[in-house]
Each structure stands twice: as structure tokens, then as C-alpha cells.
Amino acid sequence: VKLACVVHRFGADIAGGSEGHCRLVAEQLAASHDVTVLTTTARDHVTWANRFAPGESAYGGAKVHRFTVDRQRDLHRFRDLSARIAGGRAAAAEEEQWFAENGPRSSALLDYLQRRGREYDLILFWAYRYAHSYFGLPLVRERAVLVPTAEDDPLVHASVLTDYFALPRGVLFLTPEEETLIGDLLPRSTPRVVVGCGVDPPPTADRRLLQRFNLPDCCAVYVGRIDPNKGCTALFEYFAWYAASHPEIALVLAGPANMPIPRHPAIRHLGYVDDRIRDALLAHARVLIQPSRYESLSLVLLEAWNHGTPALVNARCAVLKGQVERADGGLHYRDRFEFAAALDYLLAHPDVGRKLGAQGREYVDREYRWPTVMSKIEALLNDIAGSARAPQSC
């Protein structure tokens, strides 16, 4: 089958949930299909500045075709429109403008989809919130498959999305909660499946790599972008409050910081770390903390479980709470008292913590190994491609 995967940014070193999901799935699909990744020349998700060279290249068995971004994002305009969306005050025209301003807007990519989209059997679009999906998918709706990566934020209730979600031929969800969130907006006949993301069995974690950081034995870790939108403000507040009476525990942060990190003796920021240190950290930690309120999957949660480490997640995020409950792989909290009581329990009962982590790994084994994930994706793609080829009856 000839497939196109359309995503806003693409590259091995590009962090980002939907970008990473697209890259991993495209690699897997390329093993048995003719896959072309259609993307932009942007590297930075804030400005969309053109950084990669436009044109064709190759990646992991797939062809990559990059298109130039028309213009960088006007951050002031974007913030103003976002505020109107968040307040539920945006008219339909402003919602459309939000998608255009969110970008990356690439006329060349849209033109390519319009002219050459029919050369592909199916075209998969990642992340509904970006301009390439919002404006690109309607151009090839008869062969479009959407991977929405939707979160329960104000945008998902935008009025213009009712028509948009009715367009694709099929939908790949990351979690049952995401399906619940937007499943009702899809026509009943639209094929859909919850696939998640594949995770390879864990590499052997070399804990000696952590020696240079001189970390204490009792660590809670946060891995990912350190950002208020990821719940880090509340995390710092809750942890500092907890650590005041529990000096034995440290919070170790690994990832780029988009906000000031409090100067606190129990909070350690390692900055960006490579995969080997990340694995060692996840294996060493007593618990992974995931404080984000808006997640469509959380790959780092699966990675922690992969290493047998339990999780403590924000219960206000239905996806994280649902994952933890399905896996029996950790605990959740809604406020600082539950945060403290859960940490207390995990520190006082390390054997139970290890068991929760092991249960998380069993869940990953059951649901998130690549053969399982790809068999679901292939079944849906075959279903859609088959129905497209079948003769239409009157």
C-alpha cells in the first residue's frame, strides 16, 4: 500500500509526542509499505522558523518530503486567539483563524496534497490542532486517516471541529479516554481503533551512568519538557511542601526547561539527557511523577513501566488516571495532600511500589509492544483500503 504520513515537524532529534509517534509508526509501516513522510522544514514548534532544507530525503526506510513554511507564528496574535478559545468566546471564524495562526502554514504542502494526494492509497494526518492537519485533511478526505492526539483542553470543544472530525475515513486513537472525548463527533460508520504507541523491550539500564550526578537513593523523577503547561508549577509547589518534612527524597528533573526552576536543595535539574541516562534514571527512580493535566498518551509513563518503575500521576488528567488504573501501575493525586499521602505510601512500602511497577510492565507487554500495536493499525488501514477498492453497490 502506498502511504503518506503528514506531520508538522519531523526528525530523529525532534522532541514532541505526536511528532515522535508519527516517526515511530512511519518507521514500522515502512517495513512493509511504500511510505512517504510529508512534513515542513520547521524544527522549532514555537516559531516554525524554516531550518531544514526543503525537498526529498530518506529516514528509516521511508521517504521524507519537506515543504517550506509560509511565515513564522505571530505569538501575540496567537495568544489573543488562544485566550478567546479558552474562554469559550471565539466565533467560528476566529476558531478557523486560530488553526491558521497555530501553524505551521505551508501553502506548498497544501498544494502538494491537492495536486498529488490521489497518488497515495491512504494519507495519515497527525495532530488535528496544527494547520497541516486542519487545512490539509479536507483536501484528501476520501483517503485520510486521522491520528488526532487530542487532549481534554478547551480547543477540542471548538465548534468548527464538529464538521472536521466527520471528514476522515478512519481514526487512530492513542487511549480509550481520547476515543471517549471525540468519538461521539465521528459518524458511526467511521472505522476507529485505540492503538497507543509501541515500546521496545527495555535496554539494560547502566546505573553507573548516574554516578556523576551524585543522586540520592531515594529519587522521584520527572522526565520531559519542564513547562507550566505540563503541570510543573504545581509539581514544584507540592514537592517543596512535601520535602519540608521529608528531606530524604529528591526530585530529579530531566528535560529542557521552559520556566524557572525553584532553587531548592531537594530539586535537581539535570537538563537534557541522552537516552542511556534517561533509561538509567527511570530504572533508578523510586517513582515517576507525571503532573500534566493535558496528555493524549504519555510515552514516558510507558517507558517508566517498561523499567518496572511505578508512577504517580495527576488524577485531573483522565488519560493518565485511566492508564494507571488499567495497568494497576501506580497511584494518582488531585491535591497536595493526596500527593503527599501517595508519596508517603510508596516510600514506606518499596515492595508494593516495585510490584506496581512490575504490573505496569505487564500492561506494556500486553498492550504496547510493536507487534500488538501494528496489527491494530494494519487491520484498520486494510479495512479502509479494502472498502475503498470494493465496487460501490447501488
Added chain:
Amino acid sequence: VIERVDAAALMRDIEAEAGSRLRAQLVRSGAAGYQDAAVYEDVRAVLRRAVDGRPGGSLLLPELLGADEPWALDPDLHLSSHRPLTGRALVFTKKRILLPLARWLFEYAQENFRRQQRINQALMACLEELAIENARLRRELESLATRR
């Protein structure tokens, strides 16, 4: 050897423990009404239902307030001019010169408007939950009085 940990059951214990610690702190700080654990649990359940279960658009009070007299926070800045000839130039000056200069103040105020809006929403939801509870209790009382 631990056979299987039921995380949901464990969470129930942890939530109870956290609730008990919070209640103890409130009582220590002078909230004597929470000395009765059952009262505290009832209050907590009502407030949590209000905060969790009432997304915007599902409240009665804003509908009753109507839109004749503006009451909702309007954090958006509407730049316009009533002058027919120089109006466009004035709006251009405000948008392109004055607003960028005051942008930091505008965004600071806007973020605080958003916070105030969230609190207003939560308080209206709490008020409605209490009104619903009150209406139910009143009906039960009336029904008991009728039976007598």
C-alpha cells in the same frame, strides 16, 4: 511475595488518609465544623462535585443573570474609534504602537482575568450545588410534614 496490588483499593485508602490529614489541618486552623468527620466528607463531596462536574455552559445562574447588563469578565481588548476621519489612523496607532509597548501589562492582566474567571465559575457551581441540595432537603421536609 506480593501476588497482585489492586491500585484502586490502595487509592481509596490513600484518599481517605489524605482527607483525614486535610481535615485535621483545617480543624487545627479553627474550622471547628469539620470536627465531625461525616460533616467534612459531605461538604467535601458537594464541593468536589461542583468543581469537577460542572463545565462552563452547564450552569443555571449565568442564564438567569442574562446578557442585558454585562456581568461576565471581558478580558479581550477591543480597539476602536468613533472618529470618522481619523479613526483608522488612531486604531492603527493603538494597535501597532501603543499596544506592543504595553503588551507585558496587557498579558499580565489577561492572565489574572483568566484566573478570576475560573474562580467565578467554580463559585457559581458551588452555589448551585448548595441550592440543589437545599431544594432537595426542603422537598423532603415538606413531604415529611405532609405525611404527618
